[in-house]
Amino acid sequence: MEFAERVAEEARPLRRDRIDTLQINVGKLCNQACVHCHVDAGPRRTEIMPADVAERILDWLARSNVPTVDITGGAPELTPCFRRLVERASELGRAVIVRHNFTVQHVAGQEDLPEFFRDHRVRLIGSLPCYLEANVDRQRGKGVYAGSIAGLRRLNAVGYGRPESELTLDLVYTPLGPSLPPPQGSLRDDYAAYLSEHYGIVFNDLLTITNVPINRFRHQLQREGKLEDYYQLLEASFNPSTVGRLMCRTQLSVDWTGLVYDCDFNQMLDWHIGNGRAYRLWERPLEAWLGAIQTGRHCYACTAGCGSSCRGALA
Numbered sequence: 001m002e003f004a005e006r007v008a009e010e011a012r013p014l015r016r017d018r019i020d021t022l023q024i025n026v027g028k029l030c031n032q033a034c035v036h037c038h039v040d041a042g043p044r045r046t047e048i049m050p051a052d053v054a055e056r057i058l059d060w061l062a063r064s065n066v067p068t069v070d071i072t073g074g075a076p077e078l079t080p081c082f083r084r085l086v087e088r089a090s091e092l093g094r095a096v097i098v099r100h101n102f103t104v105q106h107v108a109g110q111e112d113l114p115e116f117f118r119d120h121r122v123r124l125i126g127s128l129p130c131y132l133e134a135n136v137d138r139q140r141g142k143g144v145y146a147g148s149i150a151g152l153r154r155l156n157a158v159g160y161g162r163p164e165s166e167l168t169l170d171l172v173y174t175p176l177g178p179s180l181p182p183p184q185g186s187l188r189d190d191y192a193a194y195l196s197e198h199y200g201i202v203f204n205d206l207l208t209i210t211n212v213p214i215n216r217f218r219h220q221l222q223r224e225g226k227l228e229d230y231y232q233l234l235e236a237s238f239n240p241s242t243v244g245r246l247m248c249r250t251q252l253s254v255d256w257t258g259l260v261y262d263c264d265f266n267q268m269l270d271w272h273i274g275n276g277r278a279y280r281l282w283e284r285p286l287e288a289w290l291g292a293i294q295t296g297r298h299c300y301a302c303t304a305g306c307g308s309s310c311r312g313a314l315a
Helices: 003-009 051-063 082-091 113-119 133-140 144-157 184-199 215-223 227-236 240-245 264-268 297-303
Strands: 021-025 068-072 095-100 123-127 169-173 205-208 251-254
Touching (some): 003 297, 021 264, 068 082, 082 095, 123 144, 144 169, 169 184, 215 227, 227 297, 240 297, 251 264
Parallel strands (some): 021 068, 095 123, 169 205
C-alpha cells in the first residue's frame, strides 16, 4: 500500500501547519564515507553552500519566527560558510543544532570546534552508531571509533554532556544493516554504562534513527539482494502512533543551493515541495511553505517500530 494511503487510513493527513525548525544541509563534503549514508557524502564531494546562498538564508531567517536552526551535511563544519551560519543564527536568538561526527575535530583548522560550539551554545547531535569499536569502524571506516572517542572527550572537557552543564550532547545510533533500532531508552543505558566505564565519557541522550533505503544504503541493499526484504520489514512494522509526530510536519529542509524540500530524505531524492517548480527559500514567505507533504515508499522508515526522525524515536 502507498504510504499516503496508509496514513490516510489513520485519518491523519500529512500537512505542515507550522515550521519550528529550518534544517540547512550545507553540502555533501565529509571527512568520512559511511556505508549507510543517505546523503552519499564523502571526501571527494564538491557540493558546498556558497557564501551568498548562506546570506540569503540568514536574511530569510531574520524575517521569520522559526525558532530552531538545524545544520547538517556532510560534515557541515568543513563548509566555509558554516561558522557564519552558526554565529548569525545565534545572534538572531535562534537555537542552533549541529549534526557532528566527532572526527572532524581532527581535521586541520577544526581543532577549536569544541570551544566554538561552547561559545555559541550549540546543541550537538553526534553520530556514534554503536558503543563497540569493531561495529563503528565497520560502518564508518577504520579508526573512526578511536577518533570519535577522542572528540567526545574534548567535548566533555569543555562542559558538553555533563549533568551540571547546559551544553547538550546527544548521540545517534543507527543499525549496522537492514534492521530496526532497539528501544531507545534501554539502548541509551547500555551506551552510558559502557562509555562511562571504559572511557569516562558522559552525554545527555541517545537518539535511535532508522536507516532510510535511499542512495548509498539503498545501493548496498541492492548489491546484497536485501532491498525488497527491507522495504517489507518497514511496511510490516508501520506504527500509526508515530504519524502525528513526524518531523516533516514541523520542519523545512534547505539544500546547499537554497532549494526547499519537505525533509532531508526527499532532498536527497530531489523531490521538491509540492512536486512542482523548484523554489529557493528566499523566493517565498514562510506561510507559502505550509501545506501538504510529499511522500513515498521510503517514508515507511520514519514510521516503523518506535518511529524515527532527526530527533530520534517517536513512540
